[in-house]
Amino acid sequence: MQKVTPSLTVTADLYYKKIRNLIDEGQFGAALILSPFNYERGNARGMEVAAIYAGKFLTSYLNLGYQKAQGKNITSGQSLFGPDRLAYIANNFIYLDHNQTSTVSTGVSYRFDASQISADAILGSGLRRTGDDNTPNGQALPHYGVLNTTYTHTWKSTAVGEVQGRIGVLNAFDKGYKLRDGTGVGVGAPQYGSRRTLFAALSLAF
Numbered sequence: 001m002q003k004v005t006p007s008l009t010v011t012a013d014l015y016y017k018k019i020r021n022l023i024d025e026g027q028f029g030a031a032l033i034l035s036p037f038n039y040e041r042g043n044a045r046g047m048e049v050a051a052i053y054a055g056k057f058l059t060s061y062l063n064l065g066y067q068k069a070q071g072k073n074i075t076s077g078q079s080l081f082g083p084d085r086l087a088y089i090a091n092n093f094i095y096l097d098h099n100q101t102s103t104v105s106t107g108v109s110y111r112f113d114a115s116q117i118s119a120d121a122i123l124g125s126g127l128r129r130t131g132d133d134n135t136p137n138g139q140a141l142p143h144y145g146v147l148n149t150t151y152t153h154t155w156k157s158t159a160v161g162e163v164q165g166r167i168g169v170l171n172a173f174d175k176g177y178k179l180r181d182g183t184g185v186g187v188g189a190p191q192y193g194s195r196r197t198l199f200a201a202l203s204l205a206f
Contacts, residue, residue, distance in 0.1 A: 009052045016045040022071050026186020028080050035080060039071030060108040069096045085136050095137040097184040101125045116152045130183040137184050144177035162205040170197040
């Protein structure tokens with residue numbers, strides 16, 4: 001971590017894990033019920049670089065992440081998998097279904113008077129899928145991007161104390177995208193990111 005200026009901080013993280021009896025969870029069938037299973041061996045490695053700016057009125061951040069998480073040889077819950085997948089995974093490391101190779105997240109907020117407007121976005125390279133070559137989790141779903149926005153206003157002196165109102169829009173451009181397509185290891189059904197959603201809230205501080 002390095003404080004470049006009084007308002008700007010940059011950070012970098014590296015990690016590596018070597019795992020025995022790696023536990024994972026899978027959704028088998030159409031029902032959204034997760035069942036645990038184990039890989040005999042696993043590894044996870046990655047890096048994360050971030051920059052955070054905190055000014056008097058303006059704050060922002062940018063985060064870049066890379067990861068690679070794999071497992072080999074399923075040693076419990078084998079009845080949940082087909083024999084061809086079990087045979088392949090017994091001799092090869094495969095990507096875990098929740099592995100997303102690269103992710104970019106960023107956000108900015110600006111405060112003026114008693115109000116604040118903010119926006120954040122996330123860009124992802126996509127979770128894993130099994131492609132036409134039938135390699136378990138051998139390919140990635142298409143990349144996606146989502147933008148969220150929020151407006152907040154605070155009334156500090158009211159008859160009931162401090163009141164804060166907030167309106168937020170998730171997935172502002174109503175971008176449809178798949179989180180999973182149902183072909184991955186332990187992924188039995190397609191799942192989608194939420195469409196445009198509007199939230200409104202009031203909070204009270206005595």
